[in-house]
Amino acid sequence: MTYKVFIDGRSGTTGLKIDERLATRSDVEVMTIPDAARKDPKAKAEYINAADVVFLCLPDAAAKESVALLAPDNSRTRVLDASTAHRVAAGWVYGLPEISAAHRKALEGAQKVAVPGxxxxxxxxxxxxxxxxxxxxxxxxxxxxxxxxxxxxxxxxxxxxxxxxxxxxxxxxxxxxxxxxxxxxxxxxxxxxxxxxxxxxxxxxxxxxxxxxxxxxxxxxxxxxxxxxxxxxxxxxxxxxxxxxxxxxxxxxxxxxxxxxxxxxxxxxxxxxxxxxxxxxxxxxxxxxxxxxxxxLGKGASGAAIQCMNIVLGLDEATSLVA
Structure with missing residues (x-):
């Protein structure tokens, strides 16, 4: 299966590293939004809702705005937020599976994941x-x-x-x-x-x-x-x-x-x-x-984000990562 991935904030440090780590994968198609549409909410909403996985590599306020673009009836798209906005928010799973077996289990199939700082x-x-x-x-x-x-x-x-x-x-x-x-x-x-x-x-x-x-x-x-x-x-x-x-x-x-x-x-x-x-x-x-x-920039950011994606999708957590 090929997963469609949208990196919102792809040009930032974390976004670039996520893109770099995904480049070697044959099971991922990274969706590219035109530069002119990057700040257009309507265009961005189309990309977010068409993706299987969305990485948010944005400031907190912008990350919240992007989450709000997820259609109310969209239970398919997985959102992984690398900002600080949702790390202690209700309804979000904290993306550090090694804390406990319960934390790892919660990540499996989760729709909203907060990537740790x-x-x-x-x-x-x-x-x-x-x-x-x-x-x-x-x-x-x-x-x-x-x-x-x-x-x-x-x-x-x-x-x-x-x-x-x-x-x-x-x-x-x-x-x-x-x-x-x-x-x-x-x-x-x-x-x-x-x-x-x-x-x-x-x-x-x-x-x-x-x-x-x-x-x-x-x-x-x-x-x-x-x-x-x-x-x-x-x-x-x-x-x-x-x-x-x-x-x-x-x-x-x-x-x-x-x-x-x-x-x-x-x-x-x-x-x-x-x-x-x-x-x-x-x-x-x-x-x-x-x-x-x-x-x-690895376990502290982009690597952790991809590890979480792998677990959410039911893949080997080490896919495209170096232990």
Whole structure:
């Protein structure tokens, strides 16, 4: 069977990557709307309702407008929204199947799927199994810092990093340093981070953008003295390893094995070009931290969207993706 796919926002970073990943598939026909009709609601509605699958790679307001173009009697077209607009909305399935068997089951045949945020994916993968197992209490005062490549900021941020180099100019020193942002502590991923992790409260979240294009490292520190039973780092690792055993795209790396590091360092870029998320646990009896490494444009965006599409359509989840 050939599935008709419409990418609304195809020229954006996520849309381009989805298009790239679908280009090798013989079971997909990507529908191309003429440039002159891209913002015409009537024309767009025709494409949306003619498609088997629609990817929304748009700002939140525009994504909501496109969803409203779905005909009331259309129960066939599957909509996968990569914006923040519907991640905690009623009637939408959150697209991170590794959270639980119930989440994976809900994706099968779902019509409306919210593709997770990149930072949120790392945080939820680290925390949700621990909360579900009672290792981390739901009222735990969680904190998280996440280092990401600049492509996560979209076209405008990409241009600020890449256009000076193309023009023969050097970046200012301030941009050669990792830069913290969203310092008002109201990052748009926070609602899903709390809701899908099982925590009662939003974590204190510190995102950081680095002077590299792609890659992400999400870190959640934990204090065993605040955990029921005072679980140490090795026990935390065991819970995560058991939860993710057999998953195609989420791998828990060996505990205490320095060979998983690069000369003692943990780079953010080693999952680039894949749909893989690697989970590391470091620490001892007094302190622990869970680190999740992923490609912010892969498992953090376009790869996750295609994985969700595959599950929704009843296909092998790894089709056209690299584990």
């Amino acid at each position: 990149c930072h949120a994916s790392g945080f939820i993968l680290a925390v949700a199994p621990l909360v579900a197992a009672g290792v981390v209490p739901a009222d735990y005062p969680a904190t998280c810092h996440s280092v990401t490549g600049y492509t996560g900021g979209g076209k405008e941020m990409i241009a600020t990093y890449e256009e000076p180099a193309e023009g023969g100019n050097k970046l200012p020193d301030s941009m050669l340093s990792p830069r913290q942002y969203a310092l008002g502590l109201a990052h748009k991923h926070l609602p899903e981070m709390a809701a899908l992790s099982g925590l009662q409260n939003k974590p204190l979240f510190n995102p950081i953008v680095g002077p590299f294009a792609q890659g992400m490292l999400v870190t959640v520190p934990l204090l065993p003295r605040l955990l029921p039973g005072k679980q140490d780092a090795r026990a935390i690792h065991a819970v995560l390893a058991d939860h993710y055993a057999g998953q195609t795209f989420v791998k828990v790396m060996p505990f205490g094995d320095d060979s998983v590091l690069d000369g003692g360092f943990l780079p953010a870029t080693d999952c680039n070009g894949t749909n893989r998320a690697e989970i590391f646990v470091f620490g001892h009896a007094e302190q622990a931290q869970v680190c999740v490494r992923l490609d912010n």
